[in-house]
Amino acid sequence: NARAHHGHGRAGNNIILPDFAHAKTQRMRCLNIAIISFALLLRILVGFHPHSGQDDYQGPNNNAATTNGGATKRPKYGGDYEAQRHWMEITYHLPISEWYHHDLEYWGLDYPPLTAYVSWVCGWVAHTVGSIHDRDDNGVCKWDDSICIDQRQKNNTTGSGTTTSKSSPNKGLGVLKELVALYSSRWGFEESGGKLYMRFTVLVCDLLVYMSAVWVLVARLTKEVEEEGGVNTTSLELESTSANKNDDAIIPMPQRRRVWLLLTALSQPALLLVDHGHFQYNTVSLGLALWSFHFMTMNTSKTSSTFVGPILGSILFTLALNFKQMELYHAPAIFAYLLGRCFRSSRGDDDDGDKPNTQT
Numbered sequence: 588n589a590r591a592h593h594g595h596g597r598a599g600n601n602i603i604l605p606d607f608a609h610a611k612t613q614r615m616r617c618l619n620i621a622i623i624s625f626a627l628l629l630r631i632l633v634g635f636h637p638h639s640g641q642d643d644y645q646g647p648n649n650n651a652a653t654t655n656g657g658a659t660k661r662p663k664y665g666g667d668y669e670a671q672r673h674w675m676e677i678t679y680h681l682p683i684s685e686w687y688h689h690d691l692e693y694w695g696l697d698y699p700p701l702t703a704y705v706s707w708v709c710g711w712v713a714h715t716v717g718s719i720h721d722r723d724d725n726g727v728c729k730w731d732d733s734i735c736i737d738q739r740q741k742n743n744t745t746g747s748g749t750t751t752s753k754s755s756p757n758k759g760l761g762v763l764k765e766l767v768a769l770y771s772s773r774w775g776f777e778e779s780g781g782k783l784y785m786r787f788t789v790l791v792c793d794l795l796v797y798m799s800a801v802w803v804l805v806a807r808l809t810k811e812v813e814e815e816g817g818v819n820t821t822s823l824e825l826e827s828t829s830a831n832k833n834d835d836a837i838i839p840m841p842q843r844r845r846v847w848l849l850l851t852a853l854s855q856p857a858l859l860l861v862d863h864g865h866f867q868y869n870t871v872s873l874g875l876a877l878w879s880f881h882f883m884t885m886n887t888s889k890t891s892s893t894f895v896g897p898i899l900g901s902i903l904f905t906l907a908l909n910f911k912q913m914e915l916y917h918a919p920a921i922f923a924y925l926l927g928r929c930f931r932s933s934r935g936d937d938d939d940g941d942k943p944n945t946q947t
Contacts, residue, residue, distance in 0.1 A: 640666020679710030717764025796874030875907035
């Protein structure tokens, strides 16, 4: 009977322990989904705030031109929104040779080439989708580019001759074609559908490039800490060890560190306000830089060659630098790290081959 009872107890444990592990896995999965949902919600909510230059129409016939020493200063619609929208306009409609020379006084393109190509992709999608849906009930196109300028001038001029911001009846997805229409979309395109599309492009780029890089790096860092036996425990942590045992049973320490790292990186106020509040794409360059750091310092035992990781990382960092010049701030550190890898002896590589490379 004792043996039977003991065997029954072990069987019971074998049933209970997997259920407990499964519950912890499900709990962490739900927590991860909650973190990503919270990060996306923050970005969406920021988008409801007015952006720089909003309703600041300064187009022709609005008497906005000023003089400086007898010279007339050309008015232009202000804000990052118009700059990004205008770059979609010119990259889609004009040849590459004119991208960096066309009408430089009106938000001339002054970012590196990869930004221009991303603008071209966004402009192509907007024009293509808008062209499909830009039709009335009879299937006739209502906003042909050849008559768009004259039609815009009529819509933007009230009976008193005063020019107002560009707004027209809701045309659904057809408004995307107007968003990137050459010349006629300038001087303050205020359609809500166009702004929604541009905010959507920022959100998608953030999710695919920056948020994915943060997710992979945080998972890697917390895994390395766990494999190395954890971090040094301070006296304050020792005093609260007994209190943390129950917390560890719910969410283990490495997972809790992962949660805080994710929340900190994905809720960075500057990125949220600048990118999702004022139509910027800084997360693309930062995300590419993070991916480059990941591959440069990746465990060499998982690659076919010692230099595969640094080569991939160098390509990604070059892309980050060609997207936005602010990555020059990271260039000296990247140069120093890669130079150090070149001078490392082959014997040192073999010794460290089975260990995660965490020099950075």
